Amino acid sequence: VERIPILKLGEFLLVSIQVDMHDRLALSLQDDLTEKIVATGAKGVLIDISALDIVDSFIGRMLGSIAGMSRILDAETVVVGMQPPVAITLVELGLSLPGIRTALNVDKGMELLRRSLEEQRESLGVLHKPD
Amino acid sequence: VERIPILKLGEFLLVSIQVDMHDRLALSLQDDLTEKIVATGAKGVLIDISALDIVDSFIGRMLGSIAGMSRILDAETVVVGMQPPVAITLVELGLSLPGIRTALNVDKGMELLRRSLEEQRESLGVLHKPD
Numbered sequence: 001v002e003r004i005p006i007l008k009l010g011e012f013l014l015v016s017i018q019v020d021m022h023d024r025l026a027l028s029l030q031d032d033l034t035e036k037i038v039a040t041g042a043k044g045v046l047i048d049i050s051a052l053d054i055v056d057s058f059i060g061r062m063l064g065s066i067a068g069m070s071r072i073l074d075a076e077t078v079v080v081g082m083q084p085p086v087a088i089t090l091v092e093l094g095l096s097l098p099g100i101r102t103a104l105n106v107d108k109g110m111e112l113l114r115r116s117l118e119e120q121r122e123s124l125g126v127l128h129k130p131d
Numbered sequence: 132v133e134r135i136p137i138l139k140l141g142e143f144l145l146v147s148i149q150v151d152m153h154d155r156l157a158l159s160l161q162d163d164l165t166e167k168i169v170a171t172g173a174k175g176v177l178i179d180i181s182a183l184d185i186v187d188s189f190i191g192r193m194l195g196s197i198a199g200m201s202r203i204l205d206a207e208t209v210v211v212g213m214q215p216p217v218a219i220t221l222v223e224l225g226l227s228l229p230g231i232r233t234a235l236n237v238d239k240g241m242e243l244l245r246r247s248l249e250e251q252r253e254s255l256g257v258l259h260k261p262d
Contacts, residue, residue, distance in 0.1 A: 005147055005181040005212065007237045009140065014237075016136055016147045050136040081136065106138045106145075 004029050006036050012044040012113055013037065013075075014106065018051040026062045033066060037073045044113035045070050046106055050081030060095045067100050076116060078102065080109040135160050137167050143175040143244055144168065144206075145237065149182040157193045164197060168204045175244035176201050177237055181212030191226045198231050207247060209233065211240040 004025065007014045013036055015029070033045065047063065049055065055063075067077035079102045090097065103109035135156065138145045144167055146160070164176065178194065180186065186194075198208035210233045221228065234240035 003182065005149065005179060007145075007147065007179060007181075007212070009237055009241075014138075014145075016138065016149070018136065018147070018149045048136060048138060050138075051134065081138070106140055110140075 002028075003032065006032055008036075008040055008042070009046075009110070011042060011117070012046055012110060013040065013042045014046045014048065016048040016051070021059055021062060026058075030062075030066060030069060034069050034073060037070060037075050042075050043117050044110075045075050045077045046109045046113070047077065047079045048081045048106060049079060049086070050083065050105075052086060053083065055082075055086050055090060055095075057093070057095060060090070060097055063097060063100055076101070076113055078109040078112055080104065080106050133159075134163065137163055139167075139171055139173070140177075140241070142173060142248070143177055143241060144171065144173045145177045145179065147179040147182070152190055152193060157189075161193075161197060161200060165200050165204060168201060168206050173206050174248050175241075176206050176208045177240045177244070178208065178210045179212045179237060180210060180217070181214065181236075183217060184214065186213075186217050186221060186226075188224070188226060191221070191228055194228060194231050207232070207244055209240040209243055211235065211237050 004015060004017060004019070013033070015033065019025070036042065037045070045066070047066065052059070063079055070077045077100065079097070079100055081104075082102060101112065103112050135146060135148060135150070144164070146164065150156070167173065168176070176197070178197065183190070194210055201208045208231065210228070210231055212235075213233060232243065234243050
């Protein structure tokens with residue numbers, strides 16, 4: 001696989017990571033994702049890692065930079081589907097995935113994104129009404 | 132990858148095929164998917180093939196059997212995200228993917244599933260009211 005597909009789900013984008021990530025693939029995913037956020041105006045990104053048995057510091061950093069880039073482009077990131085052993089290993093390795101929000105599965109991740117989007121819109125509504 | 136993740140999106144299931152399929156992987160996908168349809172009561176299955184550059188007769192048959200099995204379990208299947216060259220090759224090879232519905236992307240596929248689900252429920256409503 002040369003490219004990880006980015007699926008549009010209404011206001012959000014979904015990326016399901018199924019293959020071993022390497023430098024080039026991680027970079028092209030970041031490029032594709034930032035481009036797609038801008039092109040679609042997506043307000044949230046869901047990254048499914050349910051296929052991953054291991055999340056090492058490389059993947060951890062990649063998830064962190066995706067979350068950082070998305071935030072700058074006004075989209076929130078939620079990592080979903082983490083396997084229980086992955087959570088155990090992450091803590092054992094001292095990787096706490098700072099700045100990354102997680103949810104159990106895609107449904108719950110979308111709920112989280114929708115809620116935080118609503119809150120954001122409500123707090124903006126205090127200042128000025130939307131068109 | 133030993134297993135292709137099956138993501139639950141509300142009433143539907145989403146499978147994004149990103150790796151080369153071989154016999155064993157195709158069989159385990161069919162097993163996992165039918166189990167998940169039964170476990171979740173999903174009413175539709177979306178299969179994203181946007182990462183595939185080639186759909187050969189093996190993949191075509193697999194998509195057909197997934198659609199057939201899902202139908203028996205009362206779930207509709209829609210294949211989404213087909214690349215233009217894939218469509219060209221399929222026709223050139225004489226593979227018309229009989230019995231498989233397609234949509235341009237996940238959003239449109241979900242719309243299709245929702246509409247056909249509504250119609251189904253309306254026609255059932257003529258016979259007896261839901262609880």
